[in-house]
Amino acid sequence: MKALRALAAALLLAVLLAGAGCIDRSPLGDLLSSKDGPEPLEVSVCGLVTKVVDGDTFDVEGLGRVRLADVDAPEMDAPAGKAAKFFAEAWLLDEIVHLDVDDLGVKDRYGRWIAVAYIEDPDTGSLVNFNYLLVSSGHAVVKDFKDNKFDPGDWGPAPVTR
Numbered sequence: 001m002k003a004l005r006a007l008a009a010a011l012l013l014a015v016l017l018a019g020a021g022c023i024d025r026s027p028l029g030d031l032l033s034s035k036d037g038p039e040p041l042e043v044s045v046c047g048l049v050t051k052v053v054d055g056d057t058f059d060v061e062g063l064g065r066v067r068l069a070d071v072d073a074p075e076m077d078a079p080a081g082k083a084a085k086f087f088a089e090a091w092l093l094d095e096i097v098h099l100d101v102d103d104l105g106v107k108d109r110y111g112r113w114i115a116v117a118y119i120e121d122p123d124t125g126s127l128v129n130f131n132y133l134l135v136s137s138g139h140a141v142v143k144d145f146k147d148n149k150f151d152p153g154d155w156g157p158a159p160v161t162r
Contacts, residue, residue, distance in 0.1 A: 045099045045115075049092040055084025055139055057112065058092055060099070067112040068131045069102060069150045073140040084139040091119060091130065098127055102148040114148050129155050 047060040055073025059065050073088075074081035102114040118127040132155040134140045142152045 044101050046096055047099075049095055049097050052085055052089045052093050054081060055088050055134065058088065058097075060097060063099075063113060065110075065112040066097075066099065066115050066117070067108055067110075068134065068140075069114045069116050069148050070142060070144050070152045071131050071135055071140040072143040073134065080139075084134070087137060087139045088134065091133070092117075095119060097130070100150075102150065104149045105147050116150055132156055 045060075045063060047063050049058050050061050051059040053059070053065070054076050056068040056071050057065060073084040076082065076085065098118040098120075099113070099115040100118070105114060108114055117130040119130050119133075120126070121128050131152075135142055135152075136156075144152050
């Protein structure tokens, strides 16, 4: 039953985004997210970030709320939470984000899409793993949830984990 729900949600997402022209099922060749990753990056969805909720959660036009996979930013009631949100806003708000959406659980218990987010480096044009950038900047820590397809160990040099 869980697999059927996941398949239905994935199909719905594909239908909604197909008209927006944001589905790309092909590898992006040399645009690799991790520094040493052997496999090409696969981006499944892209869209405009319309709101940043906190350091690890934001809204994408036409998709809804997204939760960054395998990272944990401080809550908003802490000064570090406000700094994490400010960092995410500076990089994401009103920008196009490329998402590798988890296809194992599809959404979390709060109805958010779980994804690794990629942003374009303005200097090189290559895609940068925002989950890794958030952690390496000190605004979040890795929290490797085992209920999704992602492995933070593939993101580059090992950041601090919790």
